[in-house]
Amino acid sequence: MTSKSSEKTGSQSPGREEGGRRPEARSRRNFLRSSAALAGGGMLAAGTKAAAAPLAIPSIAHETGRPIPESVYGMPSKFEAHVARRRTDVFKNRQNWSDWSMSPLQHQPGIITPNGLIFERHHAGIPDIDPATHRLVIHGMVRQPLEFRMEDLVRYPSVSRFHFHECSGNGLTDWLKPASTTVQQTHGLLSGVLWTGVLASTLFEEAGVDPRGKWALFEGADSAGHARSIPLEKVMDDTIIAYAMNGERLRPENGYPVRAVMPGWEGNVSIKWLRRIKVGDQPWHLRSETARYTDPMPGGKWRQFSMVMEAKSVITNPSGGMDLKGPGFYEITGLAWSGNGKIRAVDVSVDGGKTWREAMLEGPVMDKCLTRFKAPWEWDGKPAVLMSRAVDSMGYVQPTVKDLQKTRAIVGFVQHHNAIQPWTVNAKGEVRNAIGQA
Template structure:
């Protein structure tokens, strides 16, 4: 709000900010309230006409004038039956990196984290990852088969599936390659492209454990193979312990049916685990006595280490955080003064316990308040008030989850993992604030 109000009289607002720097937090807030009122009063008392002459008709939209849109009727109801964002938000979209993959059918789109509010990602902005493009599945013809080492194999229609008791849970999904292009150095000056392969939603569906109880697992059953209906027949093996814990066979996202790019009409949601295990367009679940590693799909991603060996079964997404404002897409536009350092934190191990913020490249840290709600395996918001003095700064965040795990520095992570992998890069992100308020992606140990 303050950014908008300072447009009509930048000199008045600038003086107010400079004066507020010399005051305590409580005094500052009172000063800003009074200062903004005074600035408005100055415009009312005699400078508004002059301002109009300088900046044109747009100035007549500011108080106390009645804006144009208040002097006419607006569009009626159901002029757009589904609803669309305001045209002024047309830049808030998913984006892809054209050179990242040879074809879009096996590629990824990135969620605009810098523009999102709260912890829920709108369905139209939820990141995508496809292995053979997005199939158009007819829900009336789609079936989910559960078979293998079970007592009572079944084939379920979508109507059948929705007759089971439903649950709704809020969880994030993150691609293990999120940020993976930067193991060896800074590559892209963009929050969206660096960290936008994570999103969070409310998922509604049936507990997979409920379906497993329905079919009855034989004693030798230890793993479940999930297969999608896309052109890649995307398959992943999941151990039975996870299956019986919190996995959801989801048919709805944020209160509506899944979008086609999110697996319509049904998908797996495997809370806290690699995004690739959350198989979309789910058509088959096969219970077996071991993972299906002898098949071409290999049942997992692997992380190539410095010595040539590979880590396997690294499903859990380790704790991670990132500052979303300021960031390269969200510079400090108002000059020195008070700002909110805001960001997101998450962990596949449960809840976020705390987030620390540094404005001096990690030499000192201050704990940032967490914004409710704080839920297990969900995105969590944090924010810290910062009085920027106008000098260059290095800002960072680090998360500590409820297991005690602390988000590592890049040096710490490289010491354990090397730089050969593109997966599970959860190192502390550093943004460099420049004197003009612009923000650059930099790498610090």
């Protein structure tokens, strides 16, 4: 990770974008412009240097390019091979079936994660399921148990919705002291996805839920048979039985041919390779919702059914492992999201949290969705500590680790880490993870 932060975002700078912006965002931008001038007081360095030599004519200008194949699935440039999903090298599993891989957020502009880079979490590896033989059943406390084939599911009226998707364990290696180097390692169990499918409520209404039904068990067809108990209110509100992501059918590692999507909730409840839904009048209390995916609390207790992912943000650029190329202008940018609604604001600090200024939110700002924030920064070459702090539409303010320590037991394998992430920048421009240090 040696890229200069402002080169990797691939987005327009805040000052250039005019069309369609909401008045609120315009005033915010003006605020940023004035505050940046106050803070930096200097000219932007970019574009002021003379070119060192006449431009060479590259050989590609003299050669015909590659022809268009008859049929092909396009792949990224060979020069982008470093942008890859990676298993963690911080928390090492001794097997590779119940394991995870992480999204390279430091290379992601915008709010959508390409399908080949969406994080993975499996409990028994990736099954390859033939959609022609796959079946989904709804049964239990329903008027009529139903079987659905893929050809049935795609005929229903569909919805496409943008949502963040985050593992409850995102950040679990980095609570009290830095273990990870990059934002891919600290926050890469996070992706932004446009999900397409049929609303679960459509299928449940067709099956006819017994009025005594209060919960539904969602179960996968993989060999873990991973399953979770879900309150019917969530099922009927916004759960999607999804068969497509980002404009194509699900990838095998993300649940092909069909999965549940429970927007704003911890990833593992969005059961992949969905084969069975059973309606009942109480939760099942399976291993997955007692011994796993619960949170240690003081006094030896465990917090259960903590499924909502609370508001969180992280600066993805500059972020851990990067090297700034000397003093001057940098665009601080990152992602914010909340399972409790929309992102209302993101504040950025460059002095370790002593002073904060409001960043620009780059629209669209959507419910339970990644939101891109940006703030100009004139680095003076002195040590700095970069932080971001999200505020959501419920008014919830992203906490620090110290805030969370007041109520939770932060020891061991601890989930639901939504605390502020500090990155330090030293005088050489090296950006380092400073969780628990700053």
